[in-house]
Amino acid sequence: MDNKRKYVIPGDVVTTGPFRPEQNVTLEGEKIISTAIGISEIYEDSVRVIPLTGKYIPKINDLVIGKVISHTSLSWELDINSCYVGFLPAQDVFGRDFSAHADELATKLKSGDLVAARIANFDRTRDPLVTISDRDLGAIDSGDLVKISPSKVPRLIGKRGSMIQMIEMATNAAVTIGQNGWVVVSCETPEGLLKAKKAIEMINEKAHVANLTDQVKEMLEIKDDET
Amino acid sequence: MGSVSVIDQLKKTQILELLEQGKRIDGRALDEPREITIEINAIPKANGSARVRLGDSEVLCGVKIQPDKPFPDMGDKGIFMCTAELLPLSHSTVETGPPQAPVIELARVVDRGIRESHMVDVSQLVIEKDKSVVGVFADIVVIDYDGNLFDACSYSATAALLTSKTPKWTMVDDTITLVDGEESPLPTTTIPVSVTMGKIGNHIIVDPNGDEWDSMDARITITSDSDGNIVALQKGGSDGFTLEEINQCGDTSVRVGAKIREIIKAAQKGSQ
Amino acid sequence: MGGRDATMVLLDENGIRCDGRKVDETRRIMIKAGGLKNADGSAYIEFGDNKILVGVFGPRDVHPKHMSDTDTGILRVRYHMEPFSVGERKRPAPSRREIEISKVIKEALEPAVMLEKFPRTAVDVFIEVLQADGGTRCAALTAASVALADAGIPMRDMVAAVASGKVADTIILDVNNEEDQAGQADMPVGYMPSLEKITLLQIDGVLTPEEYKKCVQVGVDGCKQVYELQKKALKDKYFGNGGD
Numbered sequence: 198m199d200n201k202r203k204y205v206i207p208g209d210v211v212t213t214g215p216f217r218p219e220q221n222v223t224l225e226g227e228k229i230i231s232t233a234i235g236i237s238e239i240y241e242d243s244v245r246v247i248p249l250t251g252k253y254i255p256k257i258n259d260l261v262i263g264k265v266i267s268h269t270s271l272s273w274e275l276d277i278n279s280c281y282v283g284f285l286p287a288q289d290v291f292g293r294d295f296s297a298h299a300d301e302l303a304t305k306l307k308s309g310d311l312v313a314a315r316i317a318n319f320d321r322t323r324d325p326l327v328t329i330s331d332r333d334l335g336a337i338d339s340g341d342l343v344k345i346s347p348s349k350v351p352r353l354i355g356k357r358g359s360m361i362q363m364i365e366m367a368t369n370a371a372v373t374i375g376q377n378g379w380v381v382v383s384c385e386t387p388e389g390l391l392k393a394k395k396a397i398e399m400i401n402e403k404a405h406v407a408n409l410t411d412q413v414k415e416m417l418e419i420k421d422d423e424t
Numbered sequence: 425m426g427s428v429s430v431i432d433q434l435k436k437t438q439i440l441e442l443l444e445q446g447k448r449i450d451g452r453a454l455d456e457p458r459e460i461t462i463e464i465n466a467i468p469k470a471n472g473s474a475r476v477r478l479g480d481s482e483v484l485c486g487v488k489i490q491p492d493k494p495f496p497d498m499g500d501k502g503i504f505m506c507t508a509e510l511l512p513l514s515h516s517t518v519e520t521g522p523p524q525a526p527v528i529e530l531a532r533v534v535d536r537g538i539r540e541s542h543m544v545d546v547s548q549l550v551i552e553k554d555k556s557v558v559g560v561f562a563d564i565v566v567i568d569y570d571g572n573l574f575d576a577c578s579y580s581a582t583a584a585l586l587t588s589k590t591p592k593w594t595m596v597d598d599t600i601t602l603v604d605g606e607e608s609p610l611p612t613t614t615i616p617v618s619v620t621m622g623k624i625g626n627h628i629i630v631d632p633n634g635d636e637w638d639s640m641d642a643r644i645t646i647t648s649d650s651d652g653n654i655v656a657l658q659k660g661g662s663d664g665f666t667l668e669e670i671n672q673c674g675d676t677s678v679r680v681g682a683k684i685r686e687i688i689k690a691a692q693k694g695s696q
Numbered sequence: 697m698g699g700r701d702a703t704m705v706l707l708d709e710n711g712i713r714c715d716g717r718k719v720d721e722t723r724r725i726m727i728k729a730g731g732l733k734n735a736d737g738s739a740y741i742e743f744g745d746n747k748i749l750v751g752v753f754g755p756r757d758v759h760p761k762h763m764s765d766t767d768t769g770i771l772r773v774r775y776h777m778e779p780f781s782v783g784e785r786k787r788p789a790p791s792r793r794e795i796e797i798s799k800v801i802k803e804a805l806e807p808a809v810m811l812e813k814f815p816r817t818a819v820d821v822f823i824e825v826l827q828a829d830g831g832t833r834c835a836a837l838t839a840a841s842v843a844l845a846d847a848g849i850p851m852r853d854m855v856a857a858v859a860s861g862k863v864a865d866t867i868i869l870d871v872n873n874e875e876d877q878a879g880q881a882d883m884p885v886g887y888m889p890s891l892e893k894i895t896l897l898q899i900d901g902v903l904t905p906e907e908y909k910k911c912v913q914v915g916v917d918g919c920k921q922v923y924e925l926q927k928k929a930l931k932d933k934y935f936g937n938g939g940d
Contacts (some may be wrong), residue, residue, distance in 0.1 A: 204935045206927060207808075207845050209892035213727060219478045223852055231851040232810060234934050249934050250734065251848020252755065276430070279819045280755035282771075297732035309433035317697070321815050322766075344431060348848075405936050467827050469745065470780040480733045484826065486780020509788060510773065513751025513822040515734045540816055563788070565777040565824070567749065570732050 201239045205231035211244050221246035235348075249405065250358075253279045253347040255316045255325040260334075262342070262375035263327065265310045270297040273306055275314065275327060277367040278377040283314065283327040290329065311337040311381065313373055325401035337373075340383030343394055345377035345401035352404040353397060360400070360410065363394065368393040392417060431638035437506060438662065439639050443627040452635060455676055457619075457631035458513060460579065460687050462696035464587045471592065472588025472610065474691075476580040479633050482514075485562055485580035487588045488612065491600045492559030502549020503559040506535035507578050508566070515569040533658045534577045534618075537647035541616035544585060544678035548611045552595045560585070560610065571637035574645045574658075577606040578618040584610055586692045613686060616655060617681040618647040621673050623661070626668060630680055644670070646677035650685065702788060704878045709865035714874050722858060722870040722918060727839065727929040729846045735822075735848025739929065741839035743870055745829035748828075748836050750843040754819035755811065758803035763881035769811030770818050775836055776932075777825040782795040797833050804837050804857070804896035819849055821905040829860045832874030834884050842926050846933070855895055856923035860885060860915035861901060867910045869918045881907075885915030889923045 205211060209231065210228045218224050221233040222244050231237060233248040253261070255277070261273035261281050276285035285293050289304050306312065312335045319325040329335050353374060354361050367370055370384035370393035380397060384390035396413050403409050439449055446454065448652055458479035459490070467473035492503050500667055508531035513516045523531075540613035549558035562581045589601070592606035622632035622640040642661030648654050654674060659665065706714050713719070718755065723744030733736035735751035742748075758764035774795035775798040779786050799846035801823070811819060823836045841855045861871035871882050881901025887894050895914065903911060 204931070206854065207851035208888065208932050210890065225852065226890065230852060232852060233848060234845050234930055248736070248848055250846060264432050265428065280757075280814055282757065308430050308438065309432075310433050310807065311434055321813065337434065340434065341432060341438075405934065465781055467747070469783075469827050484778075486778060486826075488780050488785035490785060507779070507788065510824065511776075511824055512820070513732060513735050513738070513749070513753075513824065516736075516753050516756070561779065561785050563785075567824075570733065572876075595749070621887065635762055 203237045204421045205246055206234050207232055211246065212239055215318065217240075217243040219245035220250050235237065235422070250346060250348060253277065255279055255281065255283075255319040256376070257316050257319055259316045261314055261316060261327070261377040262337070262373065262379035262381055263312050263314050265306050265308050265312070267308060268302045268306070270300065270302065270368055273302060273313065277314075277325070277327070278344070279295050279325070279378055282325050283316075283420045284324045284325050285314065285329065306336060311342060313375070313381070315387070323333055329365075337381055340371075340381040341394060342371075343397050345378050345380060345382045345397060347376065349401050349404045350374060350376055350378060352402050352409070353411075358415070361415070363419070364393055364396045368396070369405050374398075385422040425603050426478060427471055435635055436639045437632060441627055443624055443629070448629060449635060454518050454627065455630045455680060457575070457680060457684065458633065460684065462579065462691035464583060464687065464691055471590060471691055472584045474580045474583035474587065476576050476583065478572060478576040478579070478631065481566075481573060481616045481634075482508045482563055482568040482578045482690050483566050483580045485564045485575065485577070486585040487584045487610075488561045488563070489588065489590045490559055490561075491556055494550075494554065494557040498508050499554030499557075499591060500547065500550055500672060502544075502546040502557040504539060504544045504546055504562075506538055506557070506562045506564070506581055506696065507531050508534055508564040508573075510566045510569075510573075514566045516552065518569075519601060529658075529660070531564075533645055533656070534572055534581060536658075537578050537618050537645075537656040538562070538581055538585070541647065542615050543612050543614055543616055545581070545611040547614050549590075556593075556595065556600055556629060558590065558593070560588075560590075563622045570634040572620050575618050578616070578647065581617060581683070581693050582689050583691055585610060586615065586688070587695050614649040614651070615685050616647050616649050617685050617688065618645050618656075619680045619684070620645040621661060621676065623669070628676070642672060644671060644673050647680045648681045650683070662687040700725055706875055707866055707885065709789055709905040711866075713863070713868065715872055716882075717870075719866055719868045720914065722919045722921060723872065724785050725925050727842060727925050729842050734846075737841075737843045737845070737849070739839040739842035739846060741835050741842075743831060743835035744870075744873065745825040745827060745923050746832055746835045747823070747868055748832065748839050749824045750821065750823045750825060750836065750842045751824075752840075752847040752849065754847065754849065755814040755817035756820070758816065758818040761775055762814045766815055767812070768812035769816075771806055771809055771811065771821070772818055773805065773823065773840070774823045774863070775801055775825070775833070777828060777832075781825045781828045786844060795835075800896060801833060801837050801840060801896065805840060805844070807893065807895045808841070808851045808853050808855050808888055809844060813850065819847075830871055830876045831933040833896075833924040834886065837886050838922055838926060841931055845930055852925050853890045854923060855886050855888055856919040856926055857886040857896055858915060858918040858922050859883060860911045860918060862901065862907060862911065867907060867914050870916050883911050883913065883915055885912065887918055887919035889899070889917050889920055902904070
């Protein structure tokens with residue numbers, strides 16, 4: 198760990214001085230204090246802490262995997278692994294001119310269905326609004342759902358997608374990663390599926406380990422000349 | 425479980441598809457329970473205790489033994505009482521407040537399994553007839569939930585009672601007095617073991633885990649004693665069993681119960 | 697808190713207490729972060745013979761809705777003792793003592809947690825005392841702090857706690873059950889080490905103004921020791937071998 202990055206817990210002083218406090222830090226007098234368990238980073242004029250735990254906090258445009266938990270005649274409610282429930286209006290699926298005549302919503306999506314969705318809007322005064330109307334979004338009808346900590350998602354994706362691409366190529370699996378920590382894995386072969394799931398679980402457990410990429414490579418039995 | 429948690433449809437479909445091939449999502453055989461670990465004397469200050477893990481379900485039973493008044497028409501018998509509580513930290517859907525019907529059912533089914541087997545010999549728990557008896561209280565708390573609390577709670581109570589030590593009391597001048605240094609094992613007569621089976625479609629599985637529990641259409645819990653007799657039974661859930669299934673479950677519960685009894689006995693032996 | 701028993705020797709001529717400790721020594725403390733599968737955060741503590749488990753859920757939706765706050769998340773704490781945790785079996789229903797302690801612990805944690813960013817939600821802290829032996833509220837508060845951090849609830853500081861007290865006219869640290877029953881004073885202290893603020897303080901007993909000040913200082917110093925163990929628990933779980 199070089200000087201600019203430190204392991205911190207809530208209450209630890211990250212630094213003092215004229216820095217702008219960003220995510221997961223707070224200013225107490227002169228001191229900038231961490232409010233989370235994580236890794237602190239000091240930039241030229243700002244400080245933040247990357248958390249190692251915590252629920253998913255929706256951000257506009259994030260891709261998430263959601264589970265339908267209920268519906269009214271006008272909208273569905275989705276569990277998106279957050280402190281707030283995702284709100285999917287009927288118009289998003291049926292079109293602008295939708296008006297409820299009967300219980301049509303259950304014909305498209307019912308309780309227990311998984312969807313790939315995008316956060317369309319979110320401010321903390323309202324539940325997050327989601328949409329499934331893009332090409333890469335919609336109901337998920339096959340694959341296995343793996344749940345990881347949302348704070349581990351960047352590690353699973355890797356620099357410019359390098360980690361997840363490595364897993365997909367080594368196993369022939371297709372992986373959809375929700376920023377909320379829910380990940381859908383599908384594969385034609387059961388062995389590929391099992392390997393891909395193991396790799397994902399390994400990253401979830403060992404995200405802080407320095408040579409994680411090598412360990413994952415070894416587990417997937419990737420020879421060096423293949424990468 | 426608390427209020428209904430929604431299982432994701434993909435998982436439910438997977439569970440059923442695998443069952444059609446005679447397989448389960450965690451690789452177990454249809455009549456195979458999960459790994460059971462039993463920690464005796466987890467609460468040393470109680471008269472007896474056992475912490476049980478059944479897969480990822482975790483429960484703790486503490487036994488308190490203390491003098492009590494006998495029931496009005498049972499002056500020649502001690503008191504045995506078994507309770508169960510779902511702690512709110514065991515699952516996000518558990519609410520605080522007075523227990524709801526599913527938890528009350530859990531507690532009563534576990535209590536009956538032990539009571540009807542006559543495991544605790546209450547005739548040996550009298551201090552003075554009609555005046556003062558020994559009360560044995562087995563209180564179970566659920567710490568983590570992953571399906572099948574009936575069996576997890578039953579094993580914890582059985583293991584705790586089997587390894588409990590009771591102090592000795594006498595009456596001295598009409599006062600209940602503790603006799604120092606005269607602790608003895610709680611008198612028990614048999615080892616009841618419950619086995620819970622779930623029904624998903626036409627398939628019967630032993631010890632459903634959390635996901636299987638959420639996908640079940642019906643369940644049955646059958647308790648047998650050391651002689652292989654069936655002493656208690658509870659059917660639950662909103663579907664029905666055929667006569668053949670009921671008979672099959674009876675046989676399975678005695679067979680699987682015998683194996684689990686050995687695990688409980690090994691834990692008892694290990695603690696001595 | 698029973699009557700004072702004059703016959704028990706709480707402090708001998710060598711300054712050794714009834715359980716073999718020196719006056720400024722805490723009992724054996726072990727803290728573990730995590731451990732529960734379903735809770736969002738959890739912690740387990742052994743403080744002497746106290747065994748306490750804490751589970752945290754949240755931030756999450758509040759039911760019934762009228763209990764939520766539109767401007768900030770709310771903190772709810774339930775301190776609960778199992779029937780088998782104490783000498784004489786305790787009935788499952790919440791006692792007045794448990795209700796008071798729940799409130800006191802909640803108010804000790806509120807200065808530390810930052811819930812303004814989660815309006816209309818609640819953070820639930822469930823404390824379960826599995827075995828009790830004097831000082832449960834301090835052990836519970838200490839573990840609750842670790843469980844909240846484990847759950848990722850934003851906090852401006854940890855809260856560490858231990859009880860100081862007085863036996864045989866001497867100020868001691870970490871009052872056990874016998875000392876609580878038969879001693880002269882018992883003072884649970886909860887403290888935020890970075891912000892240097894006391895968030896839990898109660899007194900049961902008789903102290904002169906000088907003894908009171910010394911007792912508070914001994915308590916605060918004890919909290920700093922407890923804080924090191926909270927830190928260790930979180931490091932062991934999250935930082936593997938790479939802790940600073």
